[in-house]
Amino acid sequence: MTDADRVSVCMATYNGEKYIDAQLQSILQELDDSDEVVIVDDASTDGTLAAIAKFNDPRIRVISQTENRGYVRTFETAIRAATNSVLFLSDQDDEWVPGRRVALLEGLQNRRIVAGDLVLLGDDAPLTSPLTRRPWRLATLPEGGSIGNELRILAGNAPYYGCAMAIRRNALALILPFPQFLTESHDLWIATVGNVARTMGHxxxxxxxxxxxxxxTSPQRPRGILMVVRSRVMLIRAWAEARRRVRLARR
Structure with missing residues (x-):
C-alpha cells in the first residue's frame, strides 16, 4: 500500500454510547495498520468516550471538545485533524459494509470526491427518496458533475450522505473552511464542491x-415548509460559494 492510499476515518460523536461499539468494530475490521480513526467528541454527556476507550486501539485518536459546537463544525474539526491522504467520513451509529475501503479507493482513482450508496441496517433494503418514495440510489455521473446533478442537490433529491463519502486530500483546499453560513448538510456542501469542480464520483x-x-441527525420525516425554504437558500449560497472557490483555484 502506498501513502496515497492511507485512510483517515473522520467521525463526529455526541451521546453515541448506544451504537458506537458496533460501528467501530465494523470500521476497524476494514482498516489497515497504517490507517487512523479521528474521533471528535462534541461534549458528550453519556458514556461515549468510555465506550471508545475500551477498544484500546492505537489507530483511534480522540479529540474531546469541552463545549457542544454542533455536528457541522465537529466534522470540520475532524477533517482538519486527519493526517492521511484519503479521508472517509463516518457517522457514529451506522455500520460499514465489508469491502467499503476497497470500493471507495477504487472510486477515487480518477476523482477527488466520491460517494457510495446506502442500505438499511437489518434488511439491506435501499433508502427511499423523500420526493418520489422510490429506491434512492446514486445515478451515473460520468463527467464528474453536471448542472442536472446540481439541480438534484438543490431539490433535495440527491442521496449524498457524508457517512458514505471519501475525499482525497487535494480536494480539501476547496472544501475547507466550511462556509460560516453552513449550519447543516456538510455532506451536501462537499458534494456541491465536487460537482462544481467536476471531480465527483459515484x-x-x-x-x-x-x-x-x-x-x-438526518431527518426521516418531511420537514416544515419554512425549514425546507431555509435549507434550499443555504444550498444555493453553497453552490455560489463553491463556484467562487473553483474559479479562484483555476486562476
Missing amino acids: VQHPVVRRRLHEAN
Whole structure:
C-alpha cells in the first residue's frame, strides 16, 4: 500500500454510547495498520468516550471538545485533524459494509470526491427518496458533475450522505473552511464542491448500512415548509460559494 492510499476515518460523536461499539468494530475490521480513526467528541454527556476507550486501539485518536459546537463544525474539526491522504467520513451509529475501503479507493482513482450508496441496517433494503418514495440510489455521473446533478442537490433529491463519502486530500483546499453560513448538510456542501469542480464520483453499490432511530441527525420525516425554504437558500449560497472557490483555484 502506498501513502496515497492511507485512510483517515473522520467521525463526529455526541451521546453515541448506544451504537458506537458496533460501528467501530465494523470500521476497524476494514482498516489497515497504517490507517487512523479521528474521533471528535462534541461534549458528550453519556458514556461515549468510555465506550471508545475500551477498544484500546492505537489507530483511534480522540479529540474531546469541552463545549457542544454542533455536528457541522465537529466534522470540520475532524477533517482538519486527519493526517492521511484519503479521508472517509463516518457517522457514529451506522455500520460499514465489508469491502467499503476497497470500493471507495477504487472510486477515487480518477476523482477527488466520491460517494457510495446506502442500505438499511437489518434488511439491506435501499433508502427511499423523500420526493418520489422510490429506491434512492446514486445515478451515473460520468463527467464528474453536471448542472442536472446540481439541480438534484438543490431539490433535495440527491442521496449524498457524508457517512458514505471519501475525499482525497487535494480536494480539501476547496472544501475547507466550511462556509460560516453552513449550519447543516456538510455532506451536501462537499458534494456541491465536487460537482462544481467536476471531480465527483459515484460508487454505485452500498458502502454503509444505515441505522434508523429517533436521534438520527438526518431527518426521516418531511420537514416544515419554512425549514425546507431555509435549507434550499443555504444550498444555493453553497453552490455560489463553491463556484467562487473553483474559479479562484483555476486562476
